[in-house]
Amino acid sequence: DAKTTQPPSMDCAEGRAANLPCNHSTISGNEYVYWYRQIHSQGPQYIIHGLKNNETNEMASLIITEDRKSSTLILPHATLRDTAVYYCIVDRLWGGADGLTFGKGTHLIIQP
Amino acid sequence: EAGVTQFPSHSVIEKGQTVTLRCDPISGHDNLYWYRRVMGKEIKFLLHFVKESKQDESGMPNNRFLAERTGGTYSTLKVQPAELEDSGVYFCASSYRGRNQETQYFGPGTRLLVL
Numbered sequence: 001d002a003k004t005t006q007p008p009s010m011d012c013a014e015g016r017a018a019n020l021p022c023n024h025s026t027i028s029g030n031e032y033v034y035w036y037r038q039i040h041s042q043g044p045q046y047i048i049h050g051l052k053n054n055e056t057n058e059m060a061s062l063i064i065t066e067d068r069k070s071s072t073l074i075l076p077h078a079t080l081r082d083t084a085v086y087y088c089i090v091d092r093l094w095g096g097a098d099g100l101t102f103g104k105g106t107h108l109i110i111q112p
Numbered sequence: 113e114a115g116v117t118q119f120p121s122h123s124v125i126e127k128g129q130t131v132t133l134r135c136d137p138i139s140g141h142d143n144l145y146w147y148r149r150v151m152g153k154e155i156k157f158l159l160h161f162v163k164e165s166k167q168d169e170s171g172m173p174n175n176r177f178l179a180e181r182t183g184g185t186y187s188t189l190k191v192q193p194a195e196l197e198d199s200g201v202y203f204c205a206s207s208y209r210g211r212n213q214e215t216q217y218f219g220p221g222t223r224l225l226v227l
């Protein structure tokens with residue numbers, strides 16, 4: 001079973017920031033928070049990951065709460081091409097990395 | 113740098129036939145994973161190779177599925193004999209093996225339809 005909880009769907013207007021929440025209240029100290037997305041008919045695409053500090057890359061920002069029990073993925077200026085299913089996954093980064101456990105994810109729909 | 117590639121992109125076979133899927137990981141990636149999504153279900157982990165060795169095959173559904181990675185480069189996943197419930201999308205992923213470097217990168221998938 002997935003260790004995370006996400007809303008099943010969200011809408012966001014094009015050009016606005018999309019904020020996708022994720023709850024992971026049972027996360028262990030050695031587990032990272034990963035975000036992937038799957039655009040229709042493509043393989044899952046890595047977005048970002050973090051342990052406890054906020055992270056930013058060219059695709060998104062990841063905000064992790066101090067207690068690490070939840071996080072938010074931020075797409076700063078959403079475009080139509082960001083319409084996809086977004087998966088929040090917790091996993092060990094090293095030490096025999098396991099297969100990832102995908103849940104149902106959040107279907108983000110960017111509206112023109 | 114080339115990403116993870118998978119072949120074929122689509123396969124349509126009849127129940128009872130054999131199908132072999134291939135995955136070429138990113139060059140230098142020792143970790144290779146197979147996943148699949150069957151209709152209406154979530155993406156599920158099948159197995160994990162480290163180089164040519166099977167590290168974890170706890171997700172393999174049954175003995176009709178055989179994965180190999182001879183030489184530690186590309187991998188094949190054979191389904192023999194295929195059943196209707198094997199229809200779905202099969203994804204391969206790879207990652208570098210090293211501290212803080214094991215982010216998994218996925219291929220585009222092979223869409224398998226068993227009739």
